[in-house]
Amino acid sequence: MHPPGDLVGRQSEAELLTHNSLNGATGGIWRVNRDGRNTILKIAAPPGRSGVPAHWAASTDQGHWNYWQREALAYRDGLAETAYSAAGIRAPALLEWTDRPDGSVALWLEHVDGVPGTAATPATLGDFAERLGAGHAFWLGRRPTEPWLSRDWLRDYTTTRPVTEPIPWDHPTAASTWPHDLRTSLRELWLRRYDVLRATDELPRTLCHHDVWPTNLIVDDSGPVLLDWSFVGPGPLGEDAANLILDTFFDGLVDLVLIDEVVELVTTGYLRGLAGAVDAATVRRAIQLTGAAKYFWLAPFMLNHLTTTPTKTRQTYDLRNTVTMFTGRRRPLELVATWFAKTR
Numbered sequence: 001m002h003p004p005g006d007l008v009g010r011q012s013e014a015e016l017l018t019h020n021s022l023n024g025a026t027g028g029i030w031r032v033n034r035d036g037r038n039t040i041l042k043i044a045a046p047p048g049r050s051g052v053p054a055h056w057a058a059s060t061d062q063g064h065w066n067y068w069q070r071e072a073l074a075y076r077d078g079l080a081e082t083a084y085s086a087a088g089i090r091a092p093a094l095l096e097w098t099d100r101p102d103g104s105v106a107l108w109l110e111h112v113d114g115v116p117g118t119a120a121t122p123a124t125l126g127d128f129a130e131r132l133g134a135g136h137a138f139w140l141g142r143r144p145t146e147p148w149l150s151r152d153w154l155r156d157y158t159t160t161r162p163v164t165e166p167i168p169w170d171h172p173t174a175a176s177t178w179p180h181d182l183r184t185s186l187r188e189l190w191l192r193r194y195d196v197l198r199a200t201d202e203l204p205r206t207l208c209h210h211d212v213w214p215t216n217l218i219v220d221d222s223g224p225v226l227l228d229w230s231f232v233g234p235g236p237l238g239e240d241a242a243n244l245i246l247d248t249f250f251d252g253l254v255d256l257v258l259i260d261e262v263v264e265l266v267t268t269g270y271l272r273g274l275a276g277a278v279d280a281a282t283v284r285r286a287i288q289l290t291g292a293a294k295y296f297w298l299a300p301f302m303l304n305h306l307t308t309t310p311t312k313t314r315q316t317y318d319l320r321n322t323v324t325m326f327t328g329r330r331r332p333l334e335l336v337a338t339w340f341a342k343t344r
Helices: 070-076 122-139 153-158 172-177 180-191 193-200 239-247 256-274 280-294 298-304 322-328 330-343
Strands: 014-016 026-034 037-044 094-099 105-110 205-208 217-220 223-226 233-236
Touching: 037 070, 070 094, 070 105, 122 205, 122 217, 122 223, 122 239, 122 256, 153 193, 153 233, 153 280, 172 180, 172 322, 180 193, 180 298, 180 330, 193 280, 193 330, 233 239, 233 280, 239 256, 239 280, 239 330, 256 280, 256 330, 280 330, 298 330, 322 330
Parallel strands: none
Antiparallel strands: 014 026, 026 037, 037 105, 094 105, 205 233, 217 223
């Protein structure tokens, strides 16, 4: 798919980049050679794009978890650049904003050359987590005032995932790849999901990115660069660190042999960054609790798909077949289940 002709000529070099094409708020992302240098073109699309599943629909409500213009405003108003800048985390520079005739917004962003998060070492992820902890420490007790920030992202996102009952917990594919004890624990997490969400409300609040994972991280000579600010808003301490740990492995992008090392280095790095602003026991519990809260829906969602007619509801990052995916997600789901058990 080539970028729209009003933005990029047909003779221009443009490469469509991997992204969540199901998200109604994203009209496409390309690497474009523009005036002799690479730039990133990202289109923020208002509600109404065809072929979008209901659970990925964009919204005009500024506080909605998937408000269509949030990322554009985060760049325009400088929050993306400054949110964690004191901790050494930056965002790509906004080069140009273009309002398009169809109501969408074209963002021309800096192309960041560096090591992608999917190729980062556990030590690099630990260093990033330390900076993230320092960034979160800055926002403890502070209330950002931008009206377009997500209102209650964790609850709004997780409770709109498309899961239907009955859930086939003992389906042969699940039974052959996930032990009985794991399925039992994941079922209990699903049944107690609202209790888990309510427990996250008691955690200290900070400013969260809400989508911290390796594909949104590049490390260049200046340090870590955090991409995709579409979901930014207040949230519970620990959520971004938990997401970094789990999403490093859920889609099969990083070797599972590294999971224990990543858990340890991200957790200890995050604690170092917080520098005692919150006691260590609370921080560890926050990571575990928010990790369980973020993914209570995933196992039921996967199991639903074993008994329904296949539809285009999967993102494009994970292209594994069903059995390989179930096998590959066993270890991070065991981590979710373990975290859930520790917080009860």
